[in-house]
Amino acid sequence: MKNKLVPLENAPKLLQKIVKAWEKAALNTGQPQLKQLGQALPKNWLEYVDIYEVESGGRSFRLQKPGNKVIDITKQDLWGRTAKDIDLVYGLHLHEDMLAVYSNQKPVIHYIHVFQDHNRTSYRALIPVFTTKDAEDPSQILLCLVEK
Template identity: 25%
Template sequence: MTASYLLDATDTELDRLPDNVDSSIITLVDLWYDAFAQAGSEAIPSRTILSAERLRQWRDDICLYEYLPVKNDFLVRIDAPSIVALNGESFQGSTPREIDLKYGTCLMAALHKTLKTKRPTFHYVHLIGPHGNRRQWLRVLMPAQTVDHLGDPVFQVLGVRFEYEPMHYI
């Protein structure tokens, strides 16, 4: 991994989706809440409900972070093809800590909070590179769960990132 090339990065947690986001983002979050309602007594929607088929519209935009309780860490199981194309690198098989170290973001803390609250979390992420180039996006993290080969729960977070310029700077 190469050294971080960013001069400044900020993650700002939002209490809700901004009003001016694209309708596809709203549709994705609504889909999660629909899956939550279908889950019944389960606190987190299952990947059976949040299946690849239901998420196909965002398949190139979804990262999958799997929680590893023994390490109190996450593993990037799937790195979104759209993000890999934009960054020119894949973090699949890495940890979010590596992403945080490279880009100066707070992804690891956001993933932990998303699992703890068992609800989607929203973040505005703003990066300024060494040549003044700005990168801005809205990060949406949504908890999910599946089971391993023994039937034990495996907690995951679905993460998507969309280009986003706020109406008012945060």
């Protein structure tokens, strides 16, 4: 199954809340920062999030902090790996998807197969966040993974 784009209203409630918090922060400050998102979300929201650092101006995305629930869903702790590394092992297009979010500077939600088990599906949001409100480019891409 190819990743399928999902409208916000059809996404799981947690992903809706995260994207809406991002949109609100974007309206208020222009460039949403990670600390801003957490203020409006459930305390455990980061358990569903892998935090990827942007490296070399968007040429690479490296997993810096895996979320516990993401590990539970995927059965993998991919800490330290790049999106390209993950693509090579699992035949994905994660790097390409992250690059699009980095370039467009807007969140996107997909309905996907969990890469280790093609019988399992999940919803994945990729969300750009910035170091400061004045930053031109995202410093991190959040990969939020939720089963419905």
